[in-house]
């Protein structure tokens with residue numbers, strides 16, 4: 001197969017190299033296009049633009065394939081743990097027993113946060129959304145740890161990575177406790193990573209809190225399923241911000257802010273709001289689907305559609321099964337789950353959704369699962385962020401080791417006024 005493509009514009013031609021990935025994906029390397037032809041590419045939403053070459057996560061959106069470092073998501077979700085997946089994404093291979101022991105010990109060691117964070121959270125309004133509190137507090141970590149901010153010092157990066165993974169559960173739990181006015185719980189490091197998180201979210205100093213192993217396992221699985229998704233909006237935000245050579249904490253805070261949007265990770269909270277509205281307003285699932293077909297971007301069927309998956313989202317299949325399993329094990333009946341299943345059944349057979357290749361995504365059943373196990377809806381996206389953290393970190397580190405590293409700086413086609421002169425205010 002040709003390894004260059006010829007582009008002719010008017011009487012000028014250029015040979016563009018074709019880059020091929022390990023799974024056969026092909027792309028045109030257009031780097032010389034502007035210097036040799038005076039042209040840029042225009043691709044709103046970067047829907048067909050490769051921003052980097054990456055070895056971390058492979059997605060085939062037509063076949064519904066997702067792999068972390070080559071391993072299918074189904075195998076990882078079934079057999080691994082979130083911390084092991086974090087290691088896999090960040091360091092590139094599954095850890096040996098010793099490597100994992102050291103990693104686990106280091107993450108556990110760093111879970112406590114500076115006591116001054118209590119005052120930091122205290123300064124936020126009570127109704128602050130936990131995602132806003134998380135991004136603010138993760139950004140603030142750079143003020144507490146000025147000793148580890150150099151993105152090109154491997155030792156400093158290592159310490160920041162471990163601190164971030166460890167402290168993020170504590171910060172997320174504090175953000176929630178602040179919003180409900182309960183005392184902050186110190187981490188209890190004899191517990192697993194996920195059990196520690198649940199303890200800090202649900203525990204109080206008044207009673208012993210025993211973590212249900214069924215809930216611990218399902219949260220671990222949800223974190224695994226969210227751990228990376230190649231160049232999505234928040235990951236691209238982390239890479240773009242990080243490309244300015246700012247520290248890891250500031251880069252990750254940018255990712256948290258991007259994730260909060262309802263078109264991205266914030267959709268999991270929106271799905272529950274949608275299901276609850278259908279239940280409470282006496283609307284039928286069919287009426288809601290009809291409304292979502294009007295093309296109004298504010299009335300979409302939340303948890304449906306994906307930029308990359310055009311057949312099915314493999315994470316959704318695993319979550320849906322996990323959702324039924326956990327509800328069955330806990331003996332919980334969920335009206336919201338019934339509505340979700342009905343919506344899915346109607347939408348996947350409806351021409352509007354079929355023609356546009358809109359299928360349920362990762363967020364469609366995750367909110368129902370979180371609700372069934374008692375996670376408050378304003379924490380759903382924070383749990384997504386906890387899951388995505390190792391992916392953001394791995395992508396940020398990969399970018400810094402990339403021989404093609406450059407500050408991210410897209411171009412534009414200017415369509416504003418041509419040269420116009422300043423008019424003094426009295427003459428306007």
Ligand code: CMC
Pocket residue numbers: 045232262263264265266267292293295299300301302303304305306307308356358361362363
């Ligand atoms: N409900 C109704 N119509 C939809 C939906 C939906 N959920 N999603 C897309 N469409 C329509 C859209 O109106 C457009 O129709 P037309 O061609 O007639 O103008 C067509 O489908 C293509 O939509 P698009 O907005 O151009 O597609 P996109 O790839 O830019 O957007 C998306 C992808 C995920 C933002 C979008 O599908 C959406 O808003 N979904 C609902 C929010 C959601 O569930 N987000 C979570 C995404 S998965 C997890 C994550 O990324 O964090």
